[in-house]
Amino acid sequence: MTQSKRLPWRALCAFGLLACAWPVLAPGMAKAEQLTSRYNVSLIGLPVGRASFDTTISEGRYSVKGTLASAGLADIVSKTSGSSSVAGTIKGGKLYATRYGLDYSSDKKTYRS
Numbered sequence: 001m002t003q004s005k006r007l008p009w010r011a012l013c014a015f016g017l018l019a020c021a022w023p024v025l026a027p028g029m030a031k032a033e034q035l036t037s038r039y040n041v042s043l044i045g046l047p048v049g050r051a052s053f054d055t056t057i058s059e060g061r062y063s064v065k066g067t068l069a070s071a072g073l074a075d076i077v078s079k080t081s082g083s084s085s086v087a088g089t090i091k092g093g094k095l096y097a098t099r100y101g102l103d104y105s106s107d108k109k110t111y112r113s
Contacts, residue, residue, distance in 0.1 A: 047072035063087040
């Protein structure tokens, strides 16, 4: 698989992980927070994908685990699914990843980090 085909999933995973982690990083939050986010993606009202992210923030550390999958009509064109995880530390309101993983498959092609 070429780099250009992997990039959209990596970008989507990174965006999703950051989007889920950001609300619990806001000032004034309690020491430990957990957040589960679920998304359904539609195009002109038709389902094309779904995603779920579980975020945990505690004592200057964070972890986010997520899954992405095609759905509905998109499965007819291309069956795609993946999972991603990131963990690290929080210093000065910034996230510093210490571990990252990405696994996905699209049709018969797979990628594992």
